[in-house]
Amino acid sequence: MGKRWVKASDCSDETIAKITEQLNIDRSLAQILVQRNICDYNSAKDFFRPDLDHLHNPFLMRDMDVAIERIEKALATHEKILIYGDYDVDGTTSVALAYSFFSQLTQNIEYYIPDRYLEGYGISTAGIDYASENGFTLIIALDCGIKSIDKIDYANGLRIDFIICDHHIPGDELPKAVAILDPKRSDCEYPFKELAGCGIGFKLAQAYAQKHNLPKETYLQYLDLVMVSIAADIVPVVGENRILAYYGIRKLNTNPCEGLRALMEVSGKTENYTITDVVFTLGPRINAAGRIDHAKHAVAMLLCQIDGNSLEQSVEINLKNIQRKTYDQDITREALALIGDSEILINKKTTVVFNENWHKGVIGIVASRLTEKYYRPTIVLTKSNGLVAGSCRSVAGFDLYEALSGCADLLDQYGGHKFAAGLTMQQHNVDAFADKFEQIVSASITEELLTPMIKIDAEIELSQIDGKFYRVLAQMGPFGPENMASIFVTHNVYLTQSAMAVGGNHLKINIKQQNSSIFECIGFGLADYQNLLQPKVPFSVCYTIEENIWRDKKRLQLNIKGIKVN
Template sequence: MEKRWVQSSGCNDETIKKLAEKLNIDRSLAQILVQRNVCDFDQAKYFFRPELEHLHNPFLMKDMDVTVERIEEALSAQEKILIYGDYDVDGTTSVALAYSFFSRLTENIEYYIPDRYLEGYGISTTGIDYAKENGFSLIIALDCGIKSIDKIDYANSLGIDFIICDHHLPGDEIPKAIAVLDPKRLDCEYPFKELAGCGIGFKLAQAYAQKHNLPKETYLQYLDLVMVSIAADIVPVVGENRILAYYGLKKLNTNPCEGLRALMEVSGKTENYTITDVVFTLGPRINAAGRIDHAKHAVAMLLCQVDSNSLEQSELINLKNTERKTYDQDITREALALIGESEVLINRKTTVVFNENWHKGVIGIVASRLTEKYYRPTIVLTKSNGHVAGSCRSVIGFDLYEALSGCADLLDQYGGHKFAAGLTMQEYNVNAFADKFEEIVSSTITEELLTPMIKIDAEIELAQIDGKFYRVLAQMGPFGPENMAPMFVTHNVYLAQHAMAVGANHLKINIKQQNSPIFEGIAFGLAEFQNLLQPKVPFSVCYTIEENVWRDKKRLQLNIKGIKVN
């Protein structure tokens, strides 16, 4: 599929020049820093040298003082506390963090994860009833609850207090809980708004430790869990999140908690983790517990102690992930066949596919795969608990949620944001919904938005890439949303030897320019260019730069994202 190459807009040349001179770095790297609002020496020092001392005072968060006081009261009175969280990576890491921290202070504590299929997302009536039946008087909810107005009212009616620790956008009304920690509250002046749910749990632990003069290690020991949540929940890796991710990666690569260490072992990768590695290696495995079975298994693994059954728990999680992969591959293949066999579906600007037998736990993954394949707003539907449930994915720049709002009359429920959402409807509305969704999207989306985009940070020559260039580049990490690995473009490159197809659909090439060394490049999914690239014929490449480690030998490699023959 052809992709748009979009060059980042220019910056002030004088600012770039001064920064390059001050830091003694390549101008292209200075340009990238300025594009990311790092414009002078002090900002660069803050950016390149993240410090834990730069973390904000947790008591700047609205209701933090009330939260700590209510927990102190519960601990003093030996009340039973229930730690409640969502079933995804952010929710399970949040629960593991909060439970581990407070279980050192009381034995009257349990954790609860709702069943994905029986209870659904967020605070459930079943969970509140469980708390009532078992004598819990305080529930601390993490990564959920900010829109659970009626559920909190129900808990209040039963005499159960709630503390909500959430990071999602509130609605018009804040639940009537004892305290609501959420930086996105309009009345919250906390300086950083993009913490993950586990990040809110971390700030709570930090606040409690700070007030009680506990050693910093009592909460810093959870930095690896916080980093995993930042990576998996795809929150911006800037500001406080970048500090937490930086030190969380350090901990993961040197001294991970026992559960993560065991999971790394069964995954086959035990060192040199990046945010990307966490997203594609650890995240899916933790998520698989809730998708295929029950997310409580993920929490149990994350809570494992040294010399416990951590390897057994991680192998169970790994097995669930293998099962998830099978469902994922089978359903993706069936969905692609449905589209390919239908002239109507193949020519639409949307994809809506339905099979009542598909596994609900993986339809979101399948929706993402179909979006990658056809690059258009996509919805995958299946039957669940007597109704049709759907997972939705969009393309960059198109507001999926707004399009769903236009179909609200055909839906029972829907929720999410611009790029991802979920919905439920009655089966008899499926065809009408598919047609209406297509009509709304077709009338509002542009052809440009239906073409995938590669955003290029800077144009460079291959000769600029050397050890120092890469060392400075690497220090711009950890990379993630709003601080992605810089994308470069280089024109008029040549093959140093013939291109070689590898794997299913990949391309391995060695390229050079007149005054440059030869660079190895790997182009995933671009084997179609093998016969188009010929010696002495110039072409352009856009790519990120990586360090490839093989048998203790390190070399720079270009991860090629796009090719254009001149």
């Protein structure tokens, strides 16, 4: 599928010139900073030198004081506390953080992760019943709960208090919990709205430590867990998240917790992690526990709970990830066969596929793969506990959550955000839902949004790329949503030798311009261009700049995102 090359909006030449002079950097790099609203020396200093002292006061969050007071009461009267969380990476890291932090203060504490298949997403009646039957009077829920109105009412009837730590969008009504920590509450004035669920748990630990004058290390030791949640939950890597991710990556690469260290060992990559590495290496393995078996095993690994053998636990989770890959490949193949090459596909703006035998744990991954292939809002449905459950994925710029809201009359439950969501419905509503979802999306999505986009940050010459250029560029990381790795475009480049296809579907070329050095390039999934590129015939490329390390030798490499033959 062809992609649109879209240049970033023009910036003030005066501001770019000022940043260029103040920082003594290449003008194109100054342009990228201004695009990120870094327009003076002080904001650039904060950007390039993230500082933990710049984390916001946790008590700026609505209900934080109430939450801490309720925890203090529970600790003083030796109440039993249950740490409750979702079964994905954000949920399991949240539980690991909160359980580990508060277990420093009490032994009357356990954690609980709902079974994906028996209980479903969020607060469950079974979880509340477990708390009641085992004498828990306070539940701290992380990465879930903001819409669990009836479940919190049920808990209140059993005299169980809830503190909700969530980052999802609230509904019109809030649950009747003792405290609700969610920056997205309309009445919450916390300065940063995009924390992950684990980030909310971190702020809770920070608040308790701050009030009780505990050493900062009592909560800063969990920065690697917070970073993993930021990476895996695809939240914006700006503001407070960027500070947390910056120091979290540093901790992962120097002194990770034992569970993550063991997982790094079994993954085959033990150093030089980036956010992208976490997304594609650690995240899927942590997720696999809940997708294939039970997410409590992921928490146990992160806490080194079972026999204290983190390596053994990580090996088991790695095996579950291998099994997950098999399910993923099989279901993707079946879904593609269902869609087929029907002519109706051309006119549709959505993809909705259903098979009651598909494994619920991997339909989200399949939805992502179908979205990549057909590039339109996609929903993959399967049968689970008598209902149809679905995972939903969107395309850049289209609000999926709003579209689902328009189908609410056909759904039992739905939740998420504009790029990804989950839902449940009665099976007899599947066809009506697919039709209505198609109607709603078709009425609002544009053809432009249905074409993948490459956002180009700056046009440069290859001669601009040198060691200093790359060092400044690298310091703009860690990269992620709203602070993505910069993509450059260069025109009139040519091959210095014939293009090669490598690894089956990838492209390897060497390019240069009139007055530049030769640059090695890799283009993943771009092998089709092998025969279109000929020596001495100019073409254009857009790319990111990377440092390739091989046998302790470092060299700059261009990772090609798109090619246009002139």
